[in-house]
Amino acid sequence: MIVKLLAASLRANLHYRASFFMQTVAAALITCVEFLGIWALFSRFGSLPGWSLPEVALFYGLINTAFALTDLFSRGFDMFADTLRVGDFDRVLLRPRAAALQIAGQDLRLRPLGRLAQGAVILAWAAAHVAWTPDRAALAALSLAGSFCLFYGLLVFQATIAFWTIDSLEMMNSLTYGGVYAGGYPLDIYPLWFRRTFTFAVPLACVNWYPVLAILGREVPPAAAWLAPLAGPAFLGIALMAWRVGVGRYASTGN
Amino acid sequence: MPQILVENLVKTFRVAERRPGLAGAFAGLFSRKHRTVRAIDGVSFSIEAGELIGYIGPNGAGKSTTVKALSGILVPDSGRCEILGRTPWKDRVAHVARIGVVFGQRTQLWWDLPVTESFELLRDIYRVPAEDFLKRRDELVALLGLGPVLDTPARQLSLGQRMRCDLAAALLHAPPILFLDEPTIGLDASAKLAVRDFVKRLNRERGVTVILTTHDMDDIEALCERVMVIADGRILSDGTLAKLRQSVTRERWLTLDLVEEKGAIEDPDARVVERDGLRVRLAFDPEKVSPAVLVARIAARHPVRDLFVENPPIEAIVARLYGELKP
Numbered sequence: 001m002i003v004k005l006l007a008a009s010l011r012a013n014l015h016y017r018a019s020f021f022m023q024t025v026a027a028a029l030i031t032c033v034e035f036l037g038i039w040a041l042f043s044r045f046g047s048l049p050g051w052s053l054p055e056v057a058l059f060y061g062l063i064n065t066a067f068a069l070t071d072l073f074s075r076g077f078d079m080f081a082d083t084l085r086v087g088d089f090d091r092v093l094l095r096p097r098a099a100a101l102q103i104a105g106q107d108l109r110l111r112p113l114g115r116l117a118q119g120a121v122i123l124a125w126a127a128a129h130v131a132w133t134p135d136r137a138a139l140a141a142l143s144l145a146g147s148f149c150l151f152y153g154l155l156v157f158q159a160t161i162a163f164w165t166i167d168s169l170e171m172m173n174s175l176t177y178g179g180v181y182a183g184g185y186p187l188d189i190y191p192l193w194f195r196r197t198f199t200f201a202v203p204l205a206c207v208n209w210y211p212v213l214a215i216l217g218r219e220v221p222p223a224a225a226w227l228a229p230l231a232g233p234a235f236l237g238i239a240l241m242a243w244r245v246g247v248g249r250y251a252s253t254g255n
Numbered sequence: 256m257p258q259i260l261v262e263n264l265v266k267t268f269r270v271a272e273r274r275p276g277l278a279g280a281f282a283g284l285f286s287r288k289h290r291t292v293r294a295i296d297g298v299s300f301s302i303e304a305g306e307l308i309g310y311i312g313p314n315g316a317g318k319s320t321t322v323k324a325l326s327g328i329l330v331p332d333s334g335r336c337e338i339l340g341r342t343p344w345k346d347r348v349a350h351v352a353r354i355g356v357v358f359g360q361r362t363q364l365w366w367d368l369p370v371t372e373s374f375e376l377l378r379d380i381y382r383v384p385a386e387d388f389l390k391r392r393d394e395l396v397a398l399l400g401l402g403p404v405l406d407t408p409a410r411q412l413s414l415g416q417r418m419r420c421d422l423a424a425a426l427l428h429a430p431p432i433l434f435l436d437e438p439t440i441g442l443d444a445s446a447k448l449a450v451r452d453f454v455k456r457l458n459r460e461r462g463v464t465v466i467l468t469t470h471d472m473d474d475i476e477a478l479c480e481r482v483m484v485i486a487d488g489r490i491l492s493d494g495t496l497a498k499l500r501q502s503v504t505r506e507r508w509l510t511l512d513l514v515e516e517k518g519a520i521e522d523p524d525a526r527v528v529e530r531d532g533l534r535v536r537l538a539f540d541p542e543k544v545s546p547a548v549l550v551a552r553i554a555a556r557h558p559v560r561d562l563f564v565e566n567p568p569i570e571a572i573v574a575r576l577y578g579e580l581k582p
Contacts, residue, residue: 001380002377005376006381008365008368008372008376009373011367011368012366012367012368013367014364087361087382088361090323090328091361091363093327093328093347093351094326094327094328094349094351094356094363095351095380095381095384096348096352097348097380097381098348103379116578166545229377248330251328251329251330252329252330253268253269
């Protein structure tokens, strides 16, 4: 059903072709400029202590690719505050399917494809510098999947907060976009409290930092590299539980 | 066991009181006063399969709160509700698969997609088997005359076309119960007639139970055997249209076309409702004075060209009923 809903949304959105191209190009440019920023940093200061540019690019490429994928499939949650405000959520509840599935399938735009292309190009370039083994490839896939779930979880949380207050967007954006930006660099350049936040509260380090360390052949306990990415699905699971609480609250208060 | 059973339904909302002005708005950020509003306050009724019920009341009376609770998207504070043997809000998914809901103000079609694609998506959402779907869709398209608009995106439809499409969309899964919320709002006369005609046939021929909320008393008069009136969260009256009239007033109206336009019409047992040139409308109580006596008395003083006696329109009844509620 989700696939059909998403396909329908895409067909609807493709009616507005000009806007689609503009948005895709703009999103691609932003990602491009961001990475140029990192590159400029390197060319100015030589390197981050202990990291080469291709290594940093692996962090950056993985997290941006994952985020672009999430962005592609989570727009319904991203825009949920609007859905709620105009009263369209009643219509969702009047249909005999889980509300989360319907919201997930509500809107598909191709705009994040720009970011996805950029992320993938940088990822490919970084990958060319890695000595691949089957284990490392599996870790990369695990990291991608874990990050996808983590970001999806953040967006579900963002949507859930809208049940209580309509001003959830800014705070959550600082976590999602901030997380993508922060995760684009090796985590050990940050102060400890920051690393802890992104390990235990929003487990970005688990889905990106530990597996990438292993891929790059750095010192890391194998358990950490292999198990940490599971924090992503776990986070999504918790987010969906919170979502259910939110839907329950909505049903008892109306809007 | 009735198809729909509602007992003592209560729902209160906490409403934040806004203080006036900018200072008040700031103060509201830190401490808010809440006030409890009883949206519905002990509503009870039961509905048998195949009934066509009008549910009316002034704005804010509790109509939509009731309908939301009955459709499973709002959990009441207390009270019981069973529809087709289920409690709507406890078993939302199973419940909404067996009801249809149409909001006059809002569409459930996909705005940018051709109508027929919206129908296909609803088929998937409601898991309607392909054969049933095609048969039902073709019937509905024929009944509602939707053939010419099937390939039009919903946003390009006129209001009347959209409403007919929404009716079809709500019935693709053949629900035995249909909630209609203001289905004729904003429609022109012929579109209203088309909607009423369809709802009537649906009810008579298919036995679909229909609960209709509306402000258009012509809808009620054209369709509903039974009318429930809600005000201030309580059911004020529940019964046939005739009973509703009687409970409010026994008054009947006598309309006279006079020969000449002069002199005031006065009679101890009647009052003038309106006067427009040669036409005069009087209200009287048939228990106090029979129409024949009244006509004779007036005709003795004023030459009368034509006359007729009728019930006051349901609007007047309802206006009076609502008016009596207010102190």
